[in-house]
Structures are given as C-alpha cells and as structure tokens.
Amino acid sequence: MYQYDAIDQQLVQERVAQFRDQTRRYLNNELSEQEFLPLRLQNGLYVQRYAPMLRVAIPYGMLSSAQLRTLADIGRRYDKGYGHFSTRQNLQFNWPTLESVPDILAELAEVEMHAVQTSGNCIRNTTTDQYAGVIADEIVDPRPYCELIRQWSTFHPEFAFLPRKFKIAVNATESADRAATQVHDIGLHIKKNDAGEIGFKVIVGGGLGRTPMVGVTISEFVPREDLLTYLDAIIRVYNQNGRRDNKYKARIKILVKALGIDAFRKLVDAEWEHLRGKESTVPMSEFERLQGFFTEPAYKALEEQPQSLTDKLANSAGFARWYERNTFSHKKAGYRIVTLTLKKNGQAPGDATSEQMDKAADLADKYSFGELRVSHEQNLVLADVQQDQLVELWEAAKESGFATPTLGLLTDMICCPGGDFCALANAKSIPIAKQIQDTFDDLDYLYDIGEVDLNISGCMNACGHHHVGNIGILGVDKKGEEFYQVSMGGASGHDASIGKILGPSFAQEEIGSVMKRIIDLYVDQRTEEERFIDTFRRIGIKPFKEAAYAKAN
Amino acid sequence: MQKLIKDGAIVDNTYSLVNDAEQVISENSIVPMQQWIENADTLGKVAGIWIDAGEGVEALENQDLSQLDVVAVNFPAFADGRGFSYGRLVRERLGFKGEVRAIGNFIPDQLGYLLRCGFSAFDFEQDVNLEKALELHKPFSVAYQGDVADPRPVFLRRG
Ligand code: HEM
Ligand code: SF4
Numbered sequence: 001m002y003q004y005d006a007i008d009q010q011l012v013q014e015r016v017a018q019f020r021d022q023t024r025r026y027l028n029n030e031l032s033e034q035e036f037l038p039l040r041l042q043n044g045l046y047v048q049r050y051a052p053m054l055r056v057a058i059p060y061g062m063l064s065s066a067q068l069r070t071l072a073d074i075g076r077r078y079d080k081g082y083g084h085f086s087t088r089q090n091l092q093f094n095w096p097t098l099e100s101v102p103d104i105l106a107e108l109a110e111v112e113m114h115a116v117q118t119s120g121n122c123i124r125n126t127t128t129d130q131y132a133g134v135i136a137d138e139i140v141d142p143r144p145y146c147e148l149i150r151q152w153s154t155f156h157p158e159f160a161f162l163p164r165k166f167k168i169a170v171n172a173t174e175s176a177d178r179a180a181t182q183v184h185d186i187g188l189h190i191k192k193n194d195a196g197e198i199g200f201k202v203i204v205g206g207g208l209g210r211t212p213m214v215g216v217t218i219s220e221f222v223p224r225e226d227l228l229t230y231l232d233a234i235i236r237v238y239n240q241n242g243r244r245d246n247k248y249k250a251r252i253k254i255l256v257k258a259l260g261i262d263a264f265r266k267l268v269d270a271e272w273e274h275l276r277g278k279e280s281t282v283p284m285s286e287f288e289r290l291q292g293f294f295t296e297p298a299y300k301a302l303e304e305q306p307q308s309l310t311d312k313l314a315n316s317a318g319f320a321r322w323y324e325r326n327t328f329s330h331k332k333a334g335y336r337i338v339t340l341t342l343k344k345n346g347q348a349p350g351d352a353t354s355e356q357m358d359k360a361a362d363l364a365d366k367y368s369f370g371e372l373r374v375s376h377e378q379n380l381v382l383a384d385v386q387q388d389q390l391v392e393l394w395e396a397a398k399e400s401g402f403a404t405p406t407l408g409l410l411t412d413m414i415c416c417p418g419g420d421f422c423a424l425a426n427a428k429s430i431p432i433a434k435q436i437q438d439t440f441d442d443l444d445y446l447y448d449i450g451e452v453d454l455n456i457s458g459c460m461n462a463c464g465h466h467h468v469g470n471i472g473i474l475g476v477d478k479k480g481e482e483f484y485q486v487s488m489g490g491a492s493g494h495d496a497s498i499g500k501i502l503g504p505s506f507a508q509e510e511i512g513s514v515m516k517r518i519i520d521l522y523v524d525q526r527t528e529e530e531r532f533i534d535t536f537r538r539i540g541i542k543p544f545k546e547a548a549y550a551k552a553n
Numbered sequence: 554m555q556k557l558i559k560d561g562a563i564v565d566n567t568y569s570l571v572n573d574a575e576q577v578i579s580e581n582s583i584v585p586m587q588q589w590i591e592n593a594d595t596l597g598k599v600a601g602i603w604i605d606a607g608e609g610v611e612a613l614e615n616q617d618l619s620q621l622d623v624v625a626v627n628f629p630a631f632a633d634g635r636g637f638s639y640g641r642l643v644r645e646r647l648g649f650k651g652e653v654r655a656i657g658n659f660i661p662d663q664l665g666y667l668l669r670c671g672f673s674a675f676d677f678e679q680d681v682n683l684e685k686a687l688e689l690h691k692p693f694s695v696a697y698q699g700d701v702a703d704p705r706p707v708f709l710r711r712g
Binding site: 005007010011014015017018021022030031035038039121151152154155156157158159160161162163228236239240244274278279280282283285286289 | 609631632
C-alpha cells in the first residue's frame with residue numbers, strides 16, 4: 001500500500017490548517033455562504049437534510065486496518081457510530097457538526113487520510129477494481145497508476161473549478177470491469193501493445209446523472225509515460241469549452257456529444273502536441289518507485305484447495321454457499337479473495353457500524369496482512385486470505401454480519417442514502433432496498449435467480465447507479481408523493497449499457513411485488529446458461545413490461 | 554486610488570480597466586482583447602488587454618504581446634475556472650513575461666492556485682481585506698504538479 005513521504009504528509013497537514021481557517025472565517029461571517037460552499041465541497045463537506053455530511057477519500061479503495069480503526073473511532077466520537085461506504089469507494093459520515101470537521105480532518109491526517117476533492121467541481125477520487133493486484137488475469141496492477149493519478153489530481157492548480165465534477169476510473173483486466181469505467185468522465189483501460197509496452201485505452205464522456213451516457217474511445221493506446229500530459233490535455237479542453245451556463249449540461253459527456261468524438265479528439269490532440277514530452281512526462285523511475293509500494297505481501301507457499309477446505313465444502317451447505325458467492329479466485333495458490341458484505345437485511349446497503357469497522361480491521365490484521373479494500377458495490381474486501389483459514393474467517397464474519405452470502409445476487413444492491421439523508425432526494429431509497437430484501441429473503445430462491453445487478457437511486461442524480469443496473473429503481477416525486485420508476489437492461493462492465501425505462505412509475509408498496517413478477521418472468525423464460533441480463537437481451541423489454549404491469553390475478 | 558496585490562505586495566492600481574466603448578483610452582488603459590486586436594493601428598499605446606471568460610487565448614497567438622505591460626483575465630464568477638487555463642496558456646504557450654492580472658469575481662482563497670497558474674497581480678472587484686488575502690497567498694509549501702513557477706512535477710523534484 002502507498003505510504004506517505006514528507007511531501008504527502010506536509011500537504012495534508014497544510015490542508016487541515018487551511019480548512020480550519022476557512023471554517024473559522026465562515027463561522028465568523030468573514031466568508032459568505034456562497035464563497036464557503038465550493039471551498040467546503042472541495043473538502044468533502046456537504047450540508048444535508050439533517051446535518052452536514054463529510055465524505056472521506058479512500059484512494060482507489062485501499063485501506064489499512066489502522067485507517068479503518070480511525071474511521072470507526074471518528075464514527076463513534078463525531079457521528080452516530082456508523083459510516084456509509086459509497087459506490088466510489090469512499091466513506092461518508094452523516095452526522096458530524098460543521099465545527100468539528102477541522103478536528104476530524106486533523107485526525108485523518110494522522111493516518112494519511114483526508115477528504116480532499118471528494119466533492120465539488122474538481123477531479124474526484126480515482127477508483128479501480130477492488131481485486132487489483134491479486135487476480136491472475138490482470139495486465140498489470142493498476143494501483144501504482146491510480147496513485148500517480150491521485151497525486152497529479154490533488155490540488156491541481158488549473159482544474160479546481162471545472163464546469164462540473166470529474167471522475168476517473170481505471171481497469172486492468174479483460175475479463176471484467178468492476179469499476180464501471182465506461183460511465184466515468186474518463187475511463188482508463190490498461191493495455192499492453194505488441195511491443196509489450198504498457199499504456200492506456202482512454203474512454204471519455206461517460207457519466208450518469210440526468211443524461212446517462214456510455215463513454216467513447218478517444219485513444220486506443222496512450223503510452224503510460226504520456227498519461228498525465230494526455231489527461232491534462234483532455235481536461236484543459238474541457239475546462240475551457242465545457243458548458244457553464246447550465247449545470248445539468250456541464251459534464252464532459254455533453255461536450256463530447258455536442259462536438260462529436262472526432263472533433264473533440266482533434267482539440268485534445270492539438271493541445272497534447274504542446275504538452276507531450278514536456279516535464280509532466282512520467283519517467284521510468286517514478287513508475288518503479290510507485291510499483292515499489294504495491295509489492296506482494298509475504299505469501300506462504302501453500303497448497304491449492306487444501307483438504308480441510310474440500311471437506312468443509314462437502315459438509316457445510318452454509319459454508320459452501322458463502323465460499324461460492326463471497327470469495328473469488330486469487331493469483332496465488334492456496335489463497336482466496338474474500339468479500340465482507342455490507343448487505344445484511346435491516347442495515348442500509350453500504351452502512352457499517354463503528355463496531356463492524358473495528359471488527360473488519362481485526363479480521364484484516366488476522367487474515368489479510370492488515371489491508372482491506374472498499375468495492376464499488378459497497379462492500380469490504382480482504383484480498384489475501386489463506387484457504388486454510390477460510391472456515392475460521394467465515395465463522396467470524398458471520399458473527400459480525402459480514403457473511404450474507406449474496407455477493408452479486410439480487411439483494412447485493414447498490415443503494416444511495418436517498419430521502420432518509422439526502423437533501424436532493426425525490427424519494428427514499430433505503431426502505432425500497434429493505435422491501436426487496438424482505439421479498440427475496442429465501443436464499444435458495446436467490447441462488448436460483450443468480451446474478452442480477454439491482455441499483456437504487458433516490459433521484460435522477462443517479463448516485464445509486466440505477467441507469468447501469470440490470471434492474472434500476474429511481475425515486476421520483478409525483479405531486480409530493482414518492483413513486484418509483486423501474487428501468488431494465490443496464491450494465492456497468494465491459495458490456496456497459498444504459499437501462500430502458502419500463503413505463504409509468506410504481507407506488508412504494510408495489511415495488512416488492514413488481515420485482516417478484518419481473519424475476520418470475522425471467523425464471524420462466526431463461527435457458528439453462530442465461531443470466532438475467534442475457535435473457536433480457538434476448539427477449540427484450542416487452543414481456544417484462546407486461547409482467548410488471550400485470551394486475552394481480 | 555484602488556489598491557491591488559502585485560508580486561506579493563499591496564500597491565496602488567495605476568491602470569484603468571476599459572469595459573465600455575465610451576471610455577477614453579490612454580496609455581494606462583487595459584482594453585478588451587478583441588478591441589485591441591481589431592484596432593491595433595488606431596489605439597496607440599495601451600497598458601494592456603483583458604481576456605473575458607469564453608474568449609480563449611487563440612486569438613493572441615499571432616500577436617506581439619511584448620509591447621504590453623499587462624494581460625488581465627476576467628473571472629465573471631469565482632466558480633468559473635476558465636481563467637486558470639488562460640493564465641497558464643498566456644505564460645506557457647504565449648510566453649508572456651509581463652504582469653498577468655486576475656480581475657473580476659475571484660476570491661482570496663483562490664490565490665494559491667492562481668499564482669501557480671502564472672498570475673502575478675490580483676485586482677478584486679469585491680471589497681476584500683487585502684492584508685488577509687495576502688496571508689492566504691500560499692496555502693501550500695509543496696505541490697505535486699508542475700506549474701508556471703516550476704514546471705517540474707514532484708517526481709522530478711523528489712530526492
Ligand atoms: C447524500 C449526499 C449526496 C449528494 C448531495 C450527492 C449529489 C450528487 C449529485 C448532484 C450528482 C449528479 C452529478 C451530475 O450528474 O453532474 C451525483 C452523482 C453521483 N453520486 Fe452522489 N450525492 C450524494 C451521495 C452519494 C453517495 C452516498 C454515493 C454512493 C453511494 C454517491 C455516488 C454518486 C455517483 C456514483 C454519481 C454518478 C456519477 C455520474 O453522474 O457519473 N453520491 N451525486
Ligand atoms: S441519487 Fe439523489 S437522493 Fe440519492 S444520494 Fe444522490 S442526490 Fe441524494
């Protein structure tokens with residue numbers, strides 16, 4: 001994991017001092033509400049329905065156990081004893097007071113953390129695959145590149161007041177895209193060319209929100225040493241030409257769409273001409289330095305599928321289930337990647353109590369070299385677990401509510417905080433998640449249904465990624481009442497697509513039964529090998545529509 | 554006379570900004586960029602030009618900027634960050650060595666970034682406490698990226 005040096009540490013410390021002064025001036029009326037707004041946003045501080053919300057950056061989702069304990073502790077002392085892991089691999093506190101934020105930041109700085117650029121119209125936290133560095137079919141570990149981007153984007157002097165927020169995600173494997181890179185402002189796919197050189201396929205103009213779009217390829221291969229100058233060129237073009245008259249049309253996707261990708265590429269290339277090969281070209285020594293932080297931990301030479309594991313899989317249906325769903329194959333023999341799910345029925349998806357965070361930190365120390373990752377699906381990951389310790393870990397995870405064996409299934413939902421917390425919400429989303437969990441509480445049935453991405457947002461800002469859910473649920477307001485629009489056919493991987501709206505929205509209490517009818521239709525129509533999305537793509541939306549709107553009986 | 558921050562000090566503003574056609578133009582005027590380009594023959598000597606957000610700097614690529622003391626960049630609103638790119642381009646692309654002045658609605662908390670983008674003078678439209686603004690001048694003593702002051706990113710400076 002990356003470790004701060006004196007420069008990194010000094011920067012976060014100076015940031016704490018800067019923000020402390022800004023907060024003080026705001027409270028003293030030396031800074032107006034309007035002036036303080038972008039300053040606090042650039043530090044992850046929103047003012048929400050009931051209280052301020054502080055978003056803490058977890059760069060590309062990597063956490064040490066010590067950092068997680070600090071988050072737990074902050075949750076206990078400054079919040080109501082919990083936090084919310086977001087789809088962008090960050091953590092949000094829902095109840096801190098504005099006055100306490102500088103102190104929270106100071107405590108975060110002690111463990112090399114901050115809230116810099118977690119909101120506001122600037123370059124946000126870069127995200128990546130939660131399995132980075134531990135899967136077999138990765139081209140290279142994306143994390144050194146994420147760290148390079150983190151440093152380049154942090155306090156970038158030119159890009160702190162962009163037309164709108166800017167999100168970059170990195171993927172490094174052909175077999176999956178777990179970071180939804182195609183619906184980011186920039187998606188980077190690490191590639192190796194025929195000469196064995198590392199570079200990036202660059203995708204631009206993806207995004208969700210009101211006008212969801214899948215990004216388009218602007219370059220098939222940008223050599224890695226040119227990455228930063230190329231990013232500078234794209235964002236400089238955007239900074240100057242992106243719309244500033246209408247915040248709903250201000251994302252880069254609108255500019256790319258308006259100009260067309262060819263004209264946009266021309267502008268970027270013209271800009272890049274001037275920057276390419278200059279000082280911001282990354283030298284080999286820097287790649288080596290960064291790679292040095294992401295070396296393999298002290299793996300043991302272990303047997304793949306030890307007898308104890310095979311026996312337990314045969315004897316315990318519960319364990320076998322968990323193993324099948326919540327663990328993933330590791331590049332090293334005898335190891336496994338384990339997801340600690342935060343999707344227990346009754347708990348808001350992505351929420352973790354301070355006790356759970358402490359517990360997860362303990363488990364990381366005991367079973368996974370003291371490190372964790374946060375996933376885009378709002379779960380925690382222990383990346384390096386010995387297979388001969390899986391049974392023990394499973395028992396411990398069950399005790400802490402981390403072992404709901406439903407990863408990737410219908411109830412492993414992405415869900416935004418919605419109307420329970422968020423001031424922008426049109427409708428609540430957490431109770432919808434709960435209703436669906438209650439409707440589909442039978443594990444055998446869930447397993448039979450198989451993989452379905454179900455995503456819920458409380459308004460069209462789409463924080464819950466509803467557009468790219470195989471099933472998406474969007475809260476809408478109809479004359480002051482909360483209704484829910486359902487869309488289908490979205491996907492966020494290499495096959496990214498935007499879902500289609502099914503039809504008129506449903507009342508809150510109908511959602512469970514609507515989902516039931518949709519799923520029943522799938523079960524009825526599927527062929528043996530088909531996942532939900534495959535059946536949908538084959539038979540189209542019409543039968544689902546008929547099923548969803550069929551009157552009971 | 555109104556004061557401004559220039560090269561890290563509070564000084565008198567000796568130039569006057571021209572923003573409507575009626576104004577008399579003198580050697581102390583900062584005139585709109587387009588007006589200067591279009592009327593090069595008739596304007597005579599001016600102190601400088603100002604670029605509005607949205608205009609970009611391409612129009613200056615074939616102009617001789619060395620005759621100007623100042624290139625100013627207008628911020629219609631402090632959240633409108635186009636001027637940050639303009640500042641860098643005026644310095645790094647057009648090689649302008651004189652004063653690059655921020656005008657309009659930027660705020661003191663932006664000075665650190667503005668300085669790094671090549672701005673050397675700050676003429677606030679709003680009433681600001683310049684002493685306090687000077688304190689906010691340089692919030693950070695280190696930086697990751699190269700900038701106008703030092704084009705080397707941190708990886709060329711790390712020991
Ligand atoms: C409760 C406070 C929150 C507020 C006020 C908020 C606000 C917003 C807004 C206004 C947008 C639309 C931006 C645009 O399209 O230009 C947005 C998008 C988004 N937010 Fe949030 N959000 C909040 C919480 C969250 C949470 C908890 C998550 C993760 C679970 C999240 C993840 C996202 C994502 C992934 C997007 C879509 C990105 C895109 O459009 O490409 N947000 N948010
Ligand atoms: S989708 Fe809407 S309701 Fe949900 S968190 Fe985002 S802004 Fe709030």
